[in-house]
Amino acid sequence: MTDEPLSPEASLALIVEEQEAARRRLDVDPGSFLIPWGLAWLVGYGLLFLRYGPDERVLVSMPQWLPLVTLYALLVAAGVVSGVIGYKASHGVAGESAERGVMYGWSWAVGFAGFGVISSRFEPHLPDAQFGLLMGSLPVLITAILYMSGGAVWRDRHQFGFGIWLSVINAAGVLAGPGWHSLAVSVLGGGGMLASAALRHSRRS
Template sequence: MTPIDDDAPPLDPAESLALIERERHNLGRDLSPDPRMMFWPWGIAWLVGFTLFFLRFGPDGRVFVDLPEWIPLTGLALLMVAAGITTGIAGSRVSSRVSGPSTRQGIMYGVSWSIAFTAFSILFGQFSDLLPEDKAGLLWAGGMVALTGALHMAGGAVWNDRDLFVLGAWTSAINVAGILIGPGWHALIVAVAGGGGMIAAGIIGWQRLR
C-alpha cells in the first residue's frame, strides 16, 4: 500500500523512529514548565533566607551578624511569596495549553501545597509561645522543610518523575540530619544542601528538556 496522499515520502525505519522521538521530545518540552522557573526561585529563597537565619540565630545562641531580629523571617517570607508567584505563573502558563485530567492533576497538586502549609502553620502557631525561641524556630523550619520534601516525593510519584522524587528524598534526609544536629546548624544545612538541591534540580531538569 502507498501513502494516501502525496505528502513527503516516507523515511526509512530508523529515520522514522528518530522523527517520532524528536516530535515527542518537542511536545513534551513545550508542555513542561521550565524547571529553572519552578526550582530556582525556591532554591534562592532557601539559600538566602536560611543563611540569614544562620547568621542571626546561629548554633548555641551565637550571633554571627547582628541583624535586626525581624530580618531573617521577613526576608524568607518575602522570598517564598515571590517564589510562589513565579512558579504559579510558570505552571499555569503551561497548563493552559492542555485540558483534561493532567490539568486537574496539576491543580490538585498545587492546591495540596497551600492546604498542607496552612495546616502546618496553624498547628505550629499553637506551640510557638510554649517553646524556647530556638526550638520554636526549629519546629517551624523543620516542619516546613519536611512537608516540602514529602510533597516533592509525592509529585515524583504522581508524574513518575524520578528526579523530583530524589529531590524530595534528599530534602527529607538533610532536614532530619539538621534537626538532629540542632538549631542554627539546621538553618545552614537547609540553606546550602536544601537550597542547593533545588537549584541543582532546576539545572538537571533544564538540561534534560533542552
C-alpha cells in the same frame, strides 16, 4: 492559505517542530520550580544561620525579625511564581493529567496554609530557639513530602529522590540542633536545588 502538501522531509520536520513547540508550552518542566525555591531556601535559611548560629551565636548581626520575614516572603514569592508557571502551562487543558496537576498544585497551597496556622498558634508558647527550629523544619518537611508525592504521581525518580534527600537533611539538621539545621537546609537543600537546576540546564543545551 498556505496549504500545499509539503515534501516528506518538510512534513517530518514540521511534525517535530510542532510537537516540541506544543510540549514546551503545555508541559510543566519540574526543573523550572527549582530556581525560585532554591533561592528562597539558600537566602532565607542562610540568613537564619548567620543570625541564629549554633549555640545561639550571632555570626552576623542583623535585626531579629529579618531572617524569618525574609524566608517567608521568599517562600510566598516562590509559591506565587510556581502557581503562575503551573497556570500558564495548564490553563485550557482538561482531562486526566490536568486534574492531576491541579490537585497537586492545591496540595502545596493547602499544605503551606496549614503550616501558617500551626506557626501562629505555637509562636507564643515555645522558647525562641525551639520555635525557630520547628518553624524552619516544617516547611522543609512539607516540601519533601510533596516532592516524594510528585515523584509518585508522575513516576519521576529524580523528584522522588530529591524528596528523600530533603527529608534526610531536614531530620539530620533537626537532630544537630538550631543553627546547624538552617545551614544544612540553606546549603544542601537550597544550594542543592540550584545545582540541580544548573545541571538540568547544561544537560539540555
